Amino acid sequence: MAETGVIATQGALRTRGSVLTSFARQRELSLAAIMVVLGALVSIVAPQFLTISNLTAVAALASIYAVASVGEALVVITRNIDLSVEAMIGVVAYCVASILERHVLDAPAAIVLGIGIGLVLGMANGVIVALLRVPSIVATLGTLSIFRGLDYVIAGSHQVPLAGLPPGFTDPARTNLLGVLPEFVVIALVVVVLGTIVLRSTRFGRQVYAVGSNPEAAAILGIPARLIEFSAFSVCGLLAGVAGVMWVMFFGTINGTAGTGIVLSIVAAVVVGGVSTLGGSGTIAGAALGALFLGLTANALPLVGLSQFWLQAIYGLVILVAVSVDAVILRRLQRATAERRAR
């Protein structure tokens, strides 16, 4: 029975491949496991780490990053990157705060407008990348500067104080549902769940992965790659708008520099969360967990006695480790596949 022999060999090889595969694919689980282990270690040194009040505070800030990371993940899955996210957050945050301070609009209308501004800025990125075919790293480096410049021009040296905002506007950043679940976390969860449904169970989601994984195959299938890239950048802008509104609620005091420098953390969250920088793979939940992981790290550092100055270096290290692990896994997978093909 030559036939069974062939099948048996393939089966044996596949088992080996699938252990690696599942490790590569279970980034969400392994990240969660690492967080639990590290959390336990930190709490031995600093018992105040594992208190509800501390964790809810961490989670609220991490939620802002998570929302922005979801948009960034969508862009990265299409084999692009959006470096202008932090500037979009900054523009939206200042505009919303300023409008509220001047009583131009009431709170709900200002929130909708803020998200709309994010969407428009994201669409601008989409046009430059998808229509004008400018490589996204260059295009969004440009718009990062332009959007931030706009922010400075609009804001000047003005700072909107907490007192300038309507009473209760910042409450969502501080209140918990049922006493334990911060409202910000609920917002992030809604975004993650919606994003996951879109990517997993819609035609659009499938096409996003196809374009990012194999543009040539997608072209032969007639998938509208440019439209999909444009949509990804637009949604990224929209979510940056949501994050910008949350920024106002969280910090209360807003000037033209809001969000400066956070793009590193957002991209780091996406990469740590297992989204491939080569496009085509990764999940929304992974990116959001990556944001939570970085938030917890930032919170834990001072508790274990390390200076905040270490933070940037540690983020950089975490990115490198995550990408290296991905590269190693990818090589091993390819080798396993090549061996199997050789049979």
Next chain:
Amino acid sequence: MTATPSSAPPASPEPVTPSVPPRIELRGISKRFAATQALEDVSLDLLPGEIHGLVGENGAGKSTLVKILAGVHQPDSGTIRLDGEATQIHGPAHSRSLGIAVVHQEPRLFPDLTVAENVFIGHAPSGRLGSIDWGATRRLAEGLFRELDVQVDVGAPVRGLSMADQQLIEIAKSLSLEARVLILDEPTASLSAHEVERLFTIVRRLRDRGVSVLFVSHRLDEVFALCDRATVFRDGRHVVTMPTRDLTTADLVRHMVGRTVSLFPKVETPIGDVLLEVSGLTKVGEFRDVGFSVRAGEIVGFAGLVGAGRTEVARVLFGIDQRDRGQILLGGVPVSFASPSAAMHAGIAYLPEDRHQEGLVQDFTIAQNVTLPILPRLFPRLLTRISAERKVAHEFTEQLSVRMTGVDQLVGSLSGGNQQKVVLAKWLASRPRILILDEPTRGIDIGAKVEVHRIISELAASGLGIVLISSDLPEVLAMSDRILVFHEGKITAEIPRSQATQERVMFAATGSATGDELAVAPPAAGARGDGGLDG
């Protein structure tokens, strides 16, 4: 030598013996890639001052041999002697330092550097402080092109130069390295007749200076025009080496073909109505005046050498590229496809040549790949349903007996043959009327190949019209009802199944002559094999 760059490797002293050993002496060279035996026990002598032609079908092992000499691959067994001395070629740099230079069909130059910089890249003459002496570089490069009797501005960037000029830069580079062996790998494929003549003049001049030239080509008339001796490879084996004056084109063709492979030939099925009719189809620079028809149940084979324009025709039919002239009738109605999705909608499916690049999304499962072309139809509403998707995937993978653990298996973990079946399943799911298969069995093992042939035959029997593009002669002969032979963008012969022989197809594919010279073939009734060159 007048132009001697200071950092060039020292030429080994020529042994002054009455019987000069071959410049390159290959004995028993074998090379295996995974499942493919690319070269088996090949021996070849390249004499000083000869131009040696190397011919064979696609996949005969010519490129592997070139890559071994260039140091890209190491042979599994066998010996290489250079001027009588046993040598191992460790890598491309080592090959160059041994005096072996390769000129590829598409030169590998740095487009933003100047001609002179490209010629002397890696071995530019240095000035007093070890910095590059650009003046000397320029002068030496000018000297080399004077030797070649070619007018080139050595200060101009390479970008924008013609393919022919770029090849001459490669040759100048080999001169600057004092190459003793010059390998020309399909150098004339994209040259005009005039440029070919200029290249030949230069190559002959180099031969007269004692350089050994290995000329790899599909164009048999050029082999006769240029070469002193010719060697034929077939299936990775050496078939014959003879002086060209003792050979005829018919001899060469006969040595090249004659492969026998056990196949699953097409089952006779009733041929139905004309589904697809193409006339005067032209895309400037790719193909011209291509006309043919495909009927239901019929397999039309596109034979020819790589680059003859077959894939380009398929890409136009599928709406990936646009034609310049000509008409396409689908079911009697003139059609024009702006995009692949339009072609797909009209009932055409195209299985691309490169299944990794264009065929499959390796990060996807089998089910996700199979349903990718039909997502809008399968899920007219917003959301997809895993169950419906798996059902479709099951149906089509089962029909093709894909060996897998389930439709949720990642496509990247399947064997080549099974991946190809998934690509087929994907296109069948779009329920086409016309199926274009581009090299459907390349790189898959013989068992899977037979199975793919059985599937193709069954698909034709079910009433599909099939276009089979294949460089594998026995495959085209066994599977096709009619064979159209492409040569340099034109159909040079249309051969019905009953009259098709490997010799006739190969003749038309190399544009050698009419089939009249062939004693073994029946008289070439309908063959218009007149694509001969005067190179």
